[in-house]
Amino acid sequence: MPFFSHTSFADADSSYEDARYVLFGVPYDGTTSFRAGTRDGPRAIREVSYNFETYIADIGIDLAGVPMADMGDIEPYSLPGDVVAQVRTAVAQMHRDGKFPIMLGGEHSVTVGAVQALKPDCYVVCDAHLDLRTEYGNTLFNHACVTRRVAEEGVNEIFIIGARSGTKEEYAFARDLHLYSADDVRIKGIRAVIDEIIAAVDGRSLYLSIDADAIDCCLTPGLGTPEPFGITHWDVRDLVRALAPLTLSFDYVEVCPVDVGQTAAVAARIIRDFIASHWKETGSST
Numbered sequence: 001m002p003f004f005s006h007t008s009f010a011d012a013d014s015s016y017e018d019a020r021y022v023l024f025g026v027p028y029d030g031t032t033s034f035r036a037g038t039r040d041g042p043r044a045i046r047e048v049s050y051n052f053e054t055y056i057a058d059i060g061i062d063l064a065g066v067p068m069a070d071m072g073d074i075e076p077y078s079l080p081g082d083v084v085a086q087v088r089t090a091v092a093q094m095h096r097d098g099k100f101p102i103m104l105g106g107e108h109s110v111t112v113g114a115v116q117a118l119k120p121d122c123y124v125v126c127d128a129h130l131d132l133r134t135e136y137g138n139t140l141f142n143h144a145c146v147t148r149r150v151a152e153e154g155v156n157e158i159f160i161i162g163a164r165s166g167t168k169e170e171y172a173f174a175r176d177l178h179l180y181s182a183d184d185v186r187i188k189g190i191r192a193v194i195d196e197i198i199a200a201v202d203g204r205s206l207y208l209s210i211d212a213d214a215i216d217c218c219l220t221p222g223l224g225t226p227e228p229f230g231i232t233h234w235d236v237r238d239l240v241r242a243l244a245p246l247t248l249s250f251d252y253v254e255v256c257p258v259d260v261g262q263t264a265a266v267a268a269r270i271i272r273d274f275i276a277s278h279w280k281e282t283g284s285s286t
């Protein structure tokens with residue numbers, strides 16, 4: 001056999017039928033407002049995923065034994081509302097089939113489709129930006145409007161972690177949400193924030209979205225809209241490991257691989273930690 005290049009996420013070698021976790025990419029950056037390139041995020045995350053051991057020692061799980069599949073990428077349409085609909089259709093089908101969807105962005109707008117499909121009670125997002133604009137760039141589905149759209153989908157509790165950028169209007173809207181700024185996390189510590197989220201979620205269904213720019217751009221500069229003075233990759237890892245067992249779906253978006261690979265490497269490691277943490281708590285029950 002000749003050598004084939006790595007086109008799927010490492011260890012995601014189950015069939016769709018056998019898989020518990022189903023990864024897929026959405027290489028879309030159609031509403032990008034600053035630096036383009038998040039369409040290359042899924043490829044960069046998959047590529048670097050082969051850098052890591054299958055065994056995750058801290059969690060005590062070997063991903064080689066976890067049933068996961070990588071479906072490849074959705075071929076995105078041009079308009080953001082259409083891409084949201086594509087994601088909604090795909091995630092709804094996976095959910096009907098009893099799968100756990102894990103989405104690799106692409107820009108953040110894709111998250112809206114997954115939330116529409118799953119209708120979670122609670123939504124946790126790590127993001128430098130509030131993403132609470134009513135519209136931007138003449139579309140409701142701009143990456144700057146994601147959390148606003150989520151709020152309109154009947155989600156009861158929204159938690160924004162690591163924010164440090166938004167308009168005056170967005171900050172006014174955020175008063176009705178649970179907002180932990182990057183400075184709040186620095187002062188309180190991520191563990192206290194995690195404990196408050198878990199208590200507030202109180203067993204209800206939860207969607208978890210990680211916008212890569214939540215992390216300080218001095219640590220992971222491969223971003224479309226870089227912001228300094230952010231939370232750290234340690235904070236995001238702690239939060240993902242703690243919340244993974246409580247979630248019904250997960251995405252990691254906004255990796256724009258224009259750096260030397262740090263941002264995609266952090267994304268791939270955190271996705272692997274997510275799967276291991278979720279499987280450890282829930283794997284034997286199904």
Ligand code: MN
Nearest residue numbers: 108127131211
């Ligand atoms: Mn965002």
Ligand code: MN
Nearest residue numbers: 128129211213
């Ligand atoms: Mn952002």
